[in-house]
Structure formats: C-alpha cells, structure tokens
Amino acid sequence: MIVDLPERTTGSRVRRTVDALCWLAVAPGAVWAALRLAGVDRGPLVQALAFTPYVAAWSALPLVLALALRRRWPAVLAAVTAVALVGVVAPRALDSPQPRVTGPTVRLLTANLLAGAADPAVLVDLVRRHHVDVLVVQEFTPGALADLDRLGLDQLLPHRQLNPLVGTPGSGLYARFPVSEPGVRQHRGAWGFTQAYATVAVPGAPPVRVESAHPAAPYAVDQVDFWRADLAAQPPATPDGPLRILAGDFNATLDHSPLRALLRTGYVDAADATGQGLVGTWGPYDGDPIPPVTIDHVLVDRRIAAQEVEVLHLPGTDHRPVLATLRLPAP
Incomplete structure (x- = not known):
C-alpha cells in the first residue's frame, strides 16, 4: 500500500x-x-x-x-x-419622477471660487450663455466682487445679497429678480464659513428662499465635528411652508449620513433626481490626483421639479460649477 x-x-x-x-x-x-x-x-x-x-x-x-x-x-x-x-x-x-408643476423655469448656478481664484470672465460668460437667473458663490472675496462687476455681472444679475471676505469664508447670492429678507448665516467651524441668503421673487411663482451653502470641510480628523455641526445647522426644508433651495459646496456626498438626514427634511438633490448624481464636482481640477467626488449640490424643495442638471468647467478653482434647471410651482 x-x-x-x-x-x-x-x-x-x-x-x-x-x-x-x-x-x-x-x-x-x-x-x-x-x-x-x-x-x-x-x-x-x-x-x-x-x-x-x-x-x-x-x-x-x-x-x-x-x-x-x-x-x-x-x-x-x-x-x-x-x-x-x-x-x-x-x-x-437614473431619473426619478418629478412633481407636475406649471410655474416658471429658473436656472440656478452654484460655484465655489477657491478663495476668489476662479476665472471671473468665464463665470460671467457662463451666466450669460446659460441664461442663469440665480447665482450662488462660495469662497467669495472682495476682489472677486470687483472683477465680476467690472465684467458686467451687475447688469446680468442686478439683485444681490453679498458677503465678500478675504480668504475662504465669503459667500454671495446674485439674482435676476428682486430679493428680500436678506441675511448671512455664520458657521462656528474653524474656517468660519458664511452663507448668504435671500428670498427671491420669481414672477409667476411663490417666493423662494435661496441660500448659498458652505459647511466646513472634513479635510482632517479634528475638523469632522465642525463638519457635522455645520451640516446639522443647515436650514431644513419646510414642506408645509415657504419654498427653499440650498445650493453650494456641501463638502459631503450622498454617502454621508448628515447630508442624507438633511434631505429627509423635505429636500431633493437635483442631480440625483435627473440622473447626474454620479458626476464629480471636486477632485483633480486643480491638479491633485484625487478621483472626482460629488460634493457640490443643489437641494430643492420636493414641490420643485428638477428638469436638468449640468456640471460645467470653471478655470482657477478645484470645483466644477453645477447648473440646475428648475421648474417652480404656480402660486
């Protein structure tokens, strides 16, 4: 054997x-x-x-x-x-069903200007070429304000609530339509980001409160608590009250629970609703070898129909602007 x-x-x-x-x-x-x-x-x-x-x-x-x-x-x-x-x-x-609304269409653009380093001529051209009605900006500086007005943004979007600051905390809101009840939200995070807001009077629609969102970035472990607190401080949706739009650099993706919690208050992510939710908005655009991630969002009240979202290009910043075409309900 x-x-x-x-x-x-x-x-x-x-x-x-x-x-x-x-x-x-x-x-x-x-x-x-x-x-x-x-x-x-x-x-x-x-x-x-x-x-x-x-x-x-x-x-x-x-x-x-x-x-x-x-x-x-x-x-x-x-x-x-x-x-x-x-x-x-x-x-x-994938597209998701949208509410059937009969009000006017509004084009909203959000852009992080990287401490004012973004190309102002390209930004103004984007506003002009895409017939933007509302522009919200983050990391908005006094220099950026002067450059944008010099290039004619004050003529395209004459109504505004602006808080330009040196560095990264500044924020701004420009509109084609009159605004009221303006203000600035101040975060307590290490960077002290601010969020300009105002109520926009779009003809043929109820008033819409629009805010330029910019919570802290979780770029290091010791910043995570600030990030979480700033996201928790974002204004919730008001499904039984005024229409709200939160747009900007959220420093969070849909895989982060604080952003999902904010959505559950009654917002819809416009890119997610139109099948563009996987298009990166931050990453290698300033040369860093980081795979693109989606941290810039347009969150809209569930009563607003998100018709189209396009991610654009803006030289000089590590973010890509997000253009959302939205249809508002009738009054």
Missing part, C-alpha cells in the same frame, strides 16, 4: 491558501458596505466614504473571483456586498 501524504498535505495547504485569499478579497467591500449602510461616518471614515461609488464599481470583482474559484460562502458575501453597494449608488444615475 502506498500512502501519498505529502501530496495530500500540499493540496490541503493550497486550498486553505486559496480560501484565505478569497476571503481577503471579499472582506474589505463587505466592511465598507456595512459602514455605509449603518451611517458610520466618523473620523477618517468621513473622507473614505466619499469614494463609495468607486468601491461599488469594484464590488463585482471579488464576486467574479469567488465564483471562478468555486468558493460558495465568499461568493454569497460578495454578492450581498455588491447588491448593497450598487443599490445605494446606481439610482443616482
């Missing part, structure tokens, strides 16, 4: 190694999905979760590997992971 123990031992060792490698390939995505679904965005996880769409796109690979290697339980976990991640991300690329 011949007993081939070395071959059996080697085969068993290979199987264990393949099993371990398979689990190692599947586990990271499963952990990521669990954190995303549980809304565990704390500390360094805040930055990481912004890249959830990329993890969702990658999630099919571990499943293919597990199936190819005929590893049942890793394949089951990989399938659940892929379904979970794709399930929360894919709807952003």
